[in-house]
Amino acid sequence: MGKQINVALVGNPNTGKTSVFNQLTGLTQKIGNYPGITVEKKEGVTKISRILTAHILDLPGTYSLNASSLDENIVIELLLNKNHKDYPDVVVVVSDIENLKRNLLLFTQIKDLGIPTILAINMADRMERKGIELDIPQMEEQLKTKIALVSARKKTGFDELKKHIKNYSLLPTTPCCNVSSIDKSYFDKLQQTYPEQERYKLWLLITHDANFGELDRKTIASRNGLPQKTKDEIKKLQHKEVVARYQFINGMLKACFKQDLNLAKGMRAQLDKVLTHPVWGYLVFFVILLLIFQAIYDWSTIPMDWIDEGFAYLGQWVKLNLPAGMFTNLLAEGVVPGIGGIVIFIPQIAMLFLFISILEETGYMSRVVFLMDKSMRKFGLSGKSVIPLVSGTACAIPAVMAARNIENWKERLITILVVPFTTCSARLPVYLIIISLVIPDEHLLGIISYQALALMAMYIIGFGAAIAAAWIANKSLRVGTRSSFVIEMPDYKLPIFKNVGLTVVDKTKAFVVGAGKIILSISIILWVLASFGPSDTFGNARKNVQAEMASTDPMPQGVDMEQRIASYKLKHSYMGIMGRGIEPAVTPLGYDWKIGIALISSFAAREVFVGTLATIYSVGSDNQITIKERLAGEKNTATGKPLFTLASGISLLLFYAFAMQCMSTLAIVKRETNSWKWPLLQLFLMTGFAYLTALIAYQLLNL
Amino acid sequence: MTVADLKKGQKAIITDSSARDIPLKLLEMGCLPGNEVSLLHIAPFSDPMYLTMNDTHLAIRKQTAALIEVELED
Amino acid sequence: MIQEILVGVTVLAAVGYLVKKFFFKKNSSNSCGSGSCGCG
Numbered sequence: 001m002g003k004q005i006n007v008a009l010v011g012n013p014n015t016g017k018t019s020v021f022n023q024l025t026g027l028t029q030k031i032g033n034y035p036g037i038t039v040e041k042k043e044g045v046t047k048i049s050r051i052l053t054a055h056i057l058d059l060p061g062t063y064s065l066n067a068s069s070l071d072e073n074i075v076i077e078l079l080l081n082k083n084h085k086d087y088p089d090v091v092v093v094v095s096d097i098e099n100l101k102r103n104l105l106l107f108t109q110i111k112d113l114g115i116p117t118i119l120a121i122n123m124a125d126r127m128e129r130k131g132i133e134l135d136i137p138q139m140e141e142q143l144k145t146k147i148a149l150v151s152a153r154k155k156t157g158f159d160e161l162k163k164h165i166k167n168y169s170l171l172p173t174t175p176c177c178n179v180s181s182i183d184k185s186y187f188d189k190l191q192q193t194y195p196e197q198e199r200y201k202l203w204l205l206i207t208h209d210a211n212f213g214e215l216d217r218k219t220i221a222s223r224n225g226l227p228q229k230t231k232d233e234i235k236k237l238q239h240k241e242v243v244a245r246y247q248f249i250n251g252m253l254k255a256c257f258k259q260d261l262n263l264a265k266g267m268r269a270q271l272d273k274v275l276t277h278p279v280w281g282y283l284v285f286f287v288i289l290l291l292i293f294q295a296i297y298d299w300s301t302i303p304m305d306w307i308d309e310g311f312a313y314l315g316q317w318v319k320l321n322l323p324a325g326m327f328t329n330l331l332a333e334g335v336v337p338g339i340g341g342i343v344i345f346i347p348q349i350a351m352l353f354l355f356i357s358i359l360e361e362t363g364y365m366s367r368v369v370f371l372m373d374k375s376m377r378k379f380g381l382s383g384k385s386v387i388p389l390v391s392g393t394a395c396a397i398p399a400v401m402a403a404r405n406i407e408n409w410k411e412r413l414i415t416i417l418v419v420p421f422t423t424c425s426a427r428l429p430v431y432l433i434i435i436s437l438v439i440p441d442e443h444l445l446g447i448i449s450y451q452a453l454a455l456m457a458m459y460i461i462g463f464g465a466a467i468a469a470a471w472i473a474n475k476s477l478r479v480g481t482r483s484s485f486v487i488e489m490p491d492y493k494l495p496i497f498k499n500v501g502l503t504v505v506d507k508t509k510a511f512v513v514g515a516g517k518i519i520l521s522i523s524i525i526l527w528v529l530a531s532f533g534p535s536d537t538f539g540n541a542r543k544n545v546q547a548e549m550a551s552t553d554p555m556p557q558g559v560d561m562e563q564r565i566a567s568y569k570l571k572h573s574y575m576g577i578m579g580r581g582i583e584p585a586v587t588p589l590g591y592d593w594k595i596g597i598a599l600i601s602s603f604a605a606r607e608v609f610v611g612t613l614a615t616i617y618s619v620g621s622d623n624q625i626t627i628k629e630r631l632a633g634e635k636n637t638a639t640g641k642p643l644f645t646l647a648s649g650i651s652l653l654l655f656y657a658f659a660m661q662c663m664s665t666l667a668i669v670k671r672e673t674n675s676w677k678w679p680l681l682q683l684f685l686m687t688g689f690a691y692l693t694a695l696i697a698y699q700l701l702n703l
Numbered sequence: 704m705t706v707a708d709l710k711k712g713q714k715a716i717i718t719d720s721s722a723r724d725i726p727l728k729l730l731e732m733g734c735l736p737g738n739e740v741s742l743l744h745i746a747p748f749s750d751p752m753y754l755t756m757n758d759t760h761l762a763i764r765k766q767t768a769a770l771i772e773v774e775l776e777d
Numbered sequence: 778m779i780q781e782i783l784v785g786v787t788v789l790a791a792v793g794y795l796v797k798k799f800f801f802k803k804n805s806s807n808s809c810g811s812g813s814c815g816c817g
Contacts, residue, residue: 325780
């Protein structure tokens with residue numbers, strides 16, 4: 001075990017910083033959160049030499065150190081706080097070859113902080129195709145650093161990068177660009193007051209509201225003799241700073257960077273012509289969406305059927321092979337169906353994350369933002385709301401966080417409020433099982449399955465509800481705010497398999513493990529509630545059933561008898577008592593008390609629904625059947641007709657489409673909006689609306 | 704004239720970008736006097752505008768574009 | 778008898794997990810103070 005150093009990766013968005021990170025750390029990476037806030041923290045380890053390992057931290061992408069969002073604040077908080085446990089020994093600024101000029105702005109800022117800084121120029125494999133030539137030795141001299149030309153795609157240049165990291169202590173820590181000229185007397189005064197600090201660091205401390213540990217804005221401001229700056233003055237100085245840095249960068253690039261534009265080739269112009277076209281652009285977007293739904297519904301049903309049958313068999317096996325008793329029953333009737341209820345959806349969830357990550361990796365998502373901005377604005381949203389709304393199809397939690405990119409507070413608030421309407425992957429299990437029960441398994445024109453169409457309709461209903469709610473919120477919210485909107489349109493890239501793969505694995509794992517624990521716990525509790533009851537009814541089930549039947553049917557016996565006892569038991573278990581308590585509220589929607597229980601447990605997490613039904617229906621049943629078969633055979637305990645009809649199915653689908661049934665989302669909305677007002681508004685309005693539409697749908701269809 | 708007056712395919716040089724409502728982020732992406740800007744595409748309903756500025760490809764709304772003073776290149 | 782004890786332990790664990798998850802979630806304060814850093 002040798003020495004370990006801290007390396008921080010910093011860079012603009014869209015530079016392939018994460019690909020460089022993946023290349024360096026591979027499967028050693030861990031994704032967590034920064035303490036107290038929900039910004040994703042990615043870290044990993046790489047071996048630099050025989051005696052040196054590096055702990056690598058992938059910081060959120062930022063265009064400069066003038067932070068304007070929570071994610072960007074993370075970057076300066078770490079770089080300015082020497083006492084931070086992750087304070088880097090060396091920073092690697094990842095830049096891409098085509099936007100070198102803009103990327104160098106961030107580089108010169110970080111260089112001014114007095115930390116050893118290496119420049120990694122990514123996508124070096126594109127240099128030739130773009131007709132670019134660089135004079136690396138001269139750049140190294142002017143930037144006072146070491147430069148590594150890397151390509152995360154071709155996996156080249158990483159040995160050189162590691163060599164520079166290894167020799168980090170030899171790097172000069174002097175600034176390469178003198179920005180104190182923007183207000184010399186002020187910077188000199190700052191320096192006199194804190195002779196041991198870097199000037200630029202002090203400047204950042206003054207202009208930011210973040211937590212830097214040793215020093216903060218108030219301490220500096222309270223020192224005598226320092227002139228105070230107003231907000232406008234600060235903005236002017238920041239403007240001047242940017243100009244000064246670009247002057248330096250342009251001067252350097254003039255000497256070191258040559259591009260023969262005749263050689264420059266790229267797909268950007270041709271692709272943009274189609275993908276941002278007023279007609280073709282929308283058409284392509286629609287076809288891509290259709291493809292995603294077809295994939296999720298049709299293609300992933302095959303592995304899902306295997307998993308469903310596998311778990312049905314496993315439950316049966318447990319019952320037959322373990323010693324008979326209460327715990328075996330718990331395993332076979334509570335735990336196994338509970339786990340099965342979540343594992344079965346892995347293929348679909350992985351597929352969904354696969355598509356979303358490909359759309360982001362290729363750069364296509366920005367084109368959608370561009371196309372949609374004007375129309376979204378009519379509803380009080382921003383083009384950038386498309387990203388939360390699309391990633392909301394995976395999970396509302398990251399989607400609410402993705403809304404941070406929206407500059408305008410009103411647009412951001414509305415986006416946060418309506419995102420939970422989009423069809424998240426937790427609704428998927430519920431939709432899938434209900435659709436497969438009530439929509440015929442046939443194909444339109446022999447190709448497109450009706451079930452896939454139904455699923456797509458559910459997604460459209462989700463988006464439609466989000467848009468309608470946004471429109472209402474836009475009309476009724478009075479929030480004054482300035483509008484600004486800047487989005488980079490990155491070049492098109494083929495997705496890197498490793499990036500996509502890692503995203504899919506990480507996200508799916510987080511989903512399964514996170515939701516899995518809740519589902520398992522709830523399944524266990526439900527099993528207990530369904531397996532025990534008051535002794536006078538539940539305890540005397542056999543006697544009571546016999547007595548009841550003696551009056552109607554003189555010769556009750558065999559299988560029929562056992563089934564009647566099981567259903568009598570369930571009805572008089574603690575869960576049955578609770579369920580029948582809420583039955584009056586759900587009967588008008590076409591549900592029985594069992595679905596009522598599933599609805600209530602869904603407020604912990606929607607995907608609990610299927611597991612709950614699986615547990616409820618498997619208690620007391622001996623046969624090896626799948627969840628789907630069980631539900632299809634279920635009769636409404638009140639009417640005796642099949643429970644899942646078109647009317648009750650549609651009613652359930654609508655309820656799940658609109659109801660706010662996710663505690664984690666409510667918690668994140670509270671955190672992001674800093675108030676209980678908005679999550680509570682969501683909870684009551686959405687759930688009330690869900691009840692109403694489900695009621696209307698059932699009553700109309702059941703006429 | 705401002706960036707909002709550009710027609711598709713036109714190129715211009717930025718002459719002034721000091722208006723208060725221009726976000727700092729846009730300046731950092733290279734919206735500074737002397738830099739070239741050209742209009743690549745306009746979204747349906749003529750907003751937002753897809754530009755290259757200082758070799759960066761980006762999109763901004765018309766109202767922001769109207770704050771950036773430019774002169775056409777000949 | 779062992780089976781009953783196992784059931785008891787499992788159920789307690791499940792209840793404990795849910796209670797911890799939903800009622801004792803640490804609400805650590807936002808490190809980002811006032812101003813324009815992502816909180817409006």
